[in-house]
Amino acid sequence: MRGDSETTPDECAVEIAMEVLGGRWKLAILKRLLTGTHRFGELKRAMPGITQRMLTRQLREMETDGLVVREVYREVPPKVEYSLTETGRSLERIADLLDDWGRWYRERHRPEALGGPADPVTSP
Amino acid sequence: MRGDSETTPDECAVEIAMEVLGGRWKLAILKRLLTGTHRFGELKRAMPGITQRMLTRQLREMETDGLVVREVYREVPPKVEYSLTETGRSLERIADLLDDWGRWYRERHRPEALGGPADPVTSP
DNA sequence: CAGTATCCGGAAAGATACTG
DNA sequence: CAGTATCTTTCCGGATACTG
Numbered sequence: 448m449r450g451d452s453e454t455t456p457d458e459c460a461v462e463i464a465m466e467v468l469g470g471r472w473k474l475a476i477l478k479r480l481l482t483g484t485h486r487f488g489e490l491k492r493a494m495p496g497i498t499q500r501m502l503t504r505q506l507r508e509m510e511t512d513g514l515v516v517r518e519v520y521r522e523v524p525p526k527v528e529y530s531l532t533e534t535g536r537s538l539e540r541i542a543d544l545l546d547d548w549g550r551w552y553r554e555r556h557r558p559e560a561l562g563g564p565a566d567p568v569t570s571p
Numbered sequence: 572m573r574g575d576s577e578t579t580p581d582e583c584a585v586e587i588a589m590e591v592l593g594g595r596w597k598l599a600i601l602k603r604l605l606t607g608t609h610r611f612g613e614l615k616r617a618m619p620g621i622t623q624r625m626l627t628r629q630l631r632e633m634e635t636d637g638l639v640v641r642e643v644y645r646e647v648p649p650k651v652e653y654s655l656t657e658t659g660r661s662l663e664r665i666a667d668l669l670d671d672w673g674r675w676y677r678e679r680h681r682p683e684a685l686g687g688p689a690d691p692v693t694s695p
Numbered sequence: 696c697a698g699t700a701t702c703c704g705g706a707a708a709g710a711t712a713c714t715g
Numbered sequence: 716c717a718g719t720a721t722c723t724t725t726c727c728g729g730a731t732a733c734t735g
Contacts, residue, residue, distance in 0.1 A: 460673030461598040474585040524716045541668050549584030648696045
């Protein structure tokens with residue numbers, strides 16, 4: 448997804464968005480950072496499924512893409528804080544909608560993936 | 572992305588959405604189908620970049636995920652039409668937002684990818 | 696026309712171990 | 716604490732050829 452740089456003239460811009468948001472963890476990280484600045488370890492603890500290597504890579508890509516700011520405090524022990532840029536925060540609505548939609552979809556199409564089914568919803 | 576079936580209890584639902592919308596072509600196809608029912612060949616012609624194999628695969632996955640309906644007319648020559656389900660149409664707003672955001676992001680962060688830069692926007 | 700059938704390269708993702 | 720460094724696995728996406 449990243450690095451194709453083909454950008455055919457008639458492609459619709461969702462592909463640009465998917466280049467930036469694609470991957471398994473970007474949006475999850477973004478949602479975390481929407482609650483405020485976080486340290487690397489905090490993010491890691493908050494997302495048990497991700498490996499250190501993946502978290503580092505995703506954060507660096509998001510930094511390159513202008514979504515997050517990485518601030519290094521030259522202390523011992525080291526401390527690095529991540530926060531969203533304005534561009535990153537501009538995704539809040541989309542991230543929320545995707546989250547809502549995902550929840551709704553899971554209820555509607557994957558009821559087995561639920562621990563205790565809540566009250567069913569009929570539109571997202 | 573597909574087939575992990577892990578779904579850790581505390582994962583946020585954006586991952587569900589990304590499972591369904593992920594991949595390079597899903598949203599582009601969805602946007603096409605939002606304009607109405609289309610035949611396989613129409614979709615293929617409308618998206619010069621995609622291969623037959625990919626188009627078939629993406630459409631089948633979207634069918635499995637409950638986003639599209641595939642209707643086969645037993646004629647000669649064969650005719651197959653694809654349209655969106657209600658679930659598929661429920662993504663319209665999100666697809667539009669992603670498209671808008673992608674356009675805005677490209678202007679703001681990748682001006683070199685534009686033929687003739689339009690009037691700059693300051694918020695998505 | 697609308698697909699399958701094969702084969703393939705490379706990126707994405709993960710496991711594990713080590714370090715300033 | 717916050718990373719690198721390797722190694723391995725998975726699988727996405729594409730090229731090409733063939734078919735009911």
